[in-house]
Amino acid sequence: MGTAQTPRRITMTPAAARVVEAAARLFYERGIHAVGVDLIASEAGVTKKTIYDRFGSKEQVVVEYLADRDERWRAFLTERLDTAGQEPVARILAVFDASRAWSEEHSTKGCSMVNAHAEISDPSHPAHPIIVGQKAWMLALFTELAEEIRPKQAGDLARSLMLLHEGALVAHGLAVFPDPITHARDQAQALLATASGTARQG
Known part of the structure; x- marks a missing residue:
């Protein structure tokens, strides 16, 4: 799978972990630019000095927030793929199933990476x-x-699957219509049925 440029990370202390936990909640609910260090410090029960001493900047807090989300998502998805078996169509559909489960529990306002990129x-x-890096x-x-x-x-098929997947995440965040990830999964299943049939004929 693809690799991303590795950002600088800090060593987590209990206070730093509280900062990241508070920042993650605030950043996701209110937006990164809308949340200042004062509010993060207050919510985490630390001083601004503690944040700057440990992280150096708000930008590093953002790094830790997004890197933690990324690591947890990859672990969550890998676990789902491990239990999906070896049949390739089932494994691809398991990605959509994992995204639906993750979104319902962790991303009710849409993909944190898409939101952060805005x-x-x-x-x-x-x-x-x-x-x-996560999208790559x-x-x-x-x-x-x-x-x-x-x-x-494979490249063309993967890009089509990616468009279905990412479009569903955006639609989920916007709440334009109910359960867009299931709809995308159904479309992916139809696409894969066609692709599998073509591959057998070829």
Whole structure:
């Protein structure tokens, strides 16, 4: 699967962990730019000095928030894939199932990476590689899975699956219509049925 540029990380102390926990909740609910260090410190029960001593900047708090979300999502998805078996279509559909379960529990307002990118589009921001890195990892995962179905057209199939997946995450965050991830899964299943049939004929 794809690899992202590794950002600088800090060693977590109990106080730092409280900061990241508080910041994660605030950033996701209110937006990164709308949340200041004063509020994070108050919610975490620490001083601003503690935050700057440990993290150095608000930007590093953002890095830790997004990196933690990314690591937890990858572990969650990997566990779901491990239990999905070896059949390639089932493994691809398991990605959509995992995203639906994750979104219902952790991402009621949409994908945290997509939301963060709306505020952090500058490639020089230290959190930017985490945001784009997760999406590159997802595309690499879809490509790896698609290779088992259509080896010669794996890239095209993976990009189509990625568009269904990411579009569903955005629609989920906007609440435009009910259960967009299940709808995307159904569309992916139809696409995979066609792809599998074409591969057998070829």
